[in-house]
Amino acid sequence: MDSSFERVGIIGSGPAGWTAALYAGRAGLEPTVFTGWEPGGQLMITTDVENYPGFPEGVMGPEMMSLFRRQAERFGAKVVESHVDAVELDGPVKTLQLGDQTARFQTVIISTGASAKWLGLESEKTFGGYGVSACATCDGFFFRGKKVIVVGGGDTAMEEANYLTRHAERVFVVHRRDTLRASQIMQQRALNNPKIEFIWNAAVDEILGEMEPVRQVTGVRLRSTLDDSTWEMPIDGVFIAIGHSPNSSLFHGLLDMDETGYLKVEPFSTKTKIPGVFACGDVIDSVYRQAVTAAGTGCMAAIDAERYLEALGA
Numbered sequence: 001m002d003s004s005f006e007r008v009g010i011i012g013s014g015p016a017g018w019t020a021a022l023y024a025g026r027a028g029l030e031p032t033v034f035t036g037w038e039p040g041g042q043l044m045i046t047t048d049v050e051n052y053p054g055f056p057e058g059v060m061g062p063e064m065m066s067l068f069r070r071q072a073e074r075f076g077a078k079v080v081e082s083h084v085d086a087v088e089l090d091g092p093v094k095t096l097q098l099g100d101q102t103a104r105f106q107t108v109i110i111s112t113g114a115s116a117k118w119l120g121l122e123s124e125k126t127f128g129g130y131g132v133s134a135c136a137t138c139d140g141f142f143f144r145g146k147k148v149i150v151v152g153g154g155d156t157a158m159e160e161a162n163y164l165t166r167h168a169e170r171v172f173v174v175h176r177r178d179t180l181r182a183s184q185i186m187q188q189r190a191l192n193n194p195k196i197e198f199i200w201n202a203a204v205d206e207i208l209g210e211m212e213p214v215r216q217v218t219g220v221r222l223r224s225t226l227d228d229s230t231w232e233m234p235i236d237g238v239f240i241a242i243g244h245s246p247n248s249s250l251f252h253g254l255l256d257m258d259e260t261g262y263l264k265v266e267p268f269s270t271k272t273k274i275p276g277v278f279a280c281g282d283v284i285d286s287v288y289r290q291a292v293t294a295a296g297t298g299c300m301a302a303i304d305a306e307r308y309l310e311a312l313g314a
Contacts, residue, residue, distance in 0.1 A: 005104035012111035014041025016281025018068035019298030025075030040065035131217025146236035
């Protein structure tokens with residue numbers, strides 16, 4: 001790319017990024033979307049999405065992201081299937097480094113998302129979306145009347161376990177220790193819930209399942225953290241709830257973030273501390289982490305960028 005600059009650069013291509021591109025495109029700002037290493041974000045590993053408005057029969061995650069992309073491109077968004085390696089955000093023109101190329105923009109919208117933390121088992125990948133999940137509110141509905149495991153001991157795990165009791169017949173919480181890290185109120189809610197049972201001093205050693213006639217989880221192999229003994233347990237689903245990591249390392253030292261790494265924006269806004277730089281989606285959201293909320297903030301970011309450019313007379 002040459003030394004001239006464009007108006008809007010969008011880093012990331014999940015629901016927030018594509019929505020920002022759609023709105024910026026309709027405003028005639030000709031945005032450029034840099035898809036990153038995981039085009040489409042976490043929805044690309046989500047099989048059925050049944051809670052996004054407008055899809056009464058549900059939709060596959062990858063199909064939804066394809067539709068988002070097509071709609072953004074319809075309104076003039078340019079797509080660069082590349083990862084941004086470095087950024088320079090100060091000053092009126094921001095520079096994005098992509099390998100040995102640079103791209104320059106008056107505004108940058110950050111929609112790099114967040115990634116669920118996983119156990120690191122190959123079987124997590126094999127059965128991801130087929131009984132293994134990191135989002136109870138996304139996938140709990142599919143486990144009505146079934147038995148599931150939640151892995152973790154913090155607030156996220158307790159919240160996921162309590163939520164899953166709305167759907168599942170039984171919820172087992174597997175924790176490496178015999179005490180929880182969760183806040184006292186979250187602990188008590190889970191400990192007092194008659195549908196939740198705790199398996200202490202244990203870790204998931206392997207996720208078991210079958211590929212035919214349908215790919216599905218059938219059980220887990222648990223390992224004692226006290227004596228290393230193992231045993232198998234039949235189960236229908238495994239929810240990994242050991243936290244999320246915002247994909248914000250690119251902006252360390254440049255933008256304000258909380259202790260976990262979520263980017264900070266002004267209240268009721270997507271503005272970061274640097275004029276012309278906006279952030280949206282899961283990289284700013286440690287609470288809701290839903291496709292629909294990410295898309296909403298993507299819309300906000302595009303409008304904020306448009307107003308910023310209008311004030312510049314650009």
